[in-house]
Amino acid sequence: MTSSGGSNCASATRLVLFTPKRHADRVGTFFNGSLACDNAEATWRQLSAKGVEFVEPPTV
Numbered sequence: 001m002t003s004s005g006g007s008n009c010a011s012a013t014r015l016v017l018f019t020p021k022r023h024a025d026r027v028g029t030f031f032n033g034s035l036a037c038d039n040a041e042a043t044w045r046q047l048s049a050k051g052v053e054f055v056e057p058p059t060v
Helices: 040-049
Strands: none
Touching: none
């Protein structure tokens, strides 16, 4: 996933997922990670508009 950001954002964000050697059995299992953004609701709206599906909207 790559995002070039909005008109007020000059940075790019990249998320790279890979499978280490001998760990193919872990594909599709628990991901112990987190992602952060400045405004969760705005990001949710932007991603939803692009077709990303969420289980539920963000909550505070």
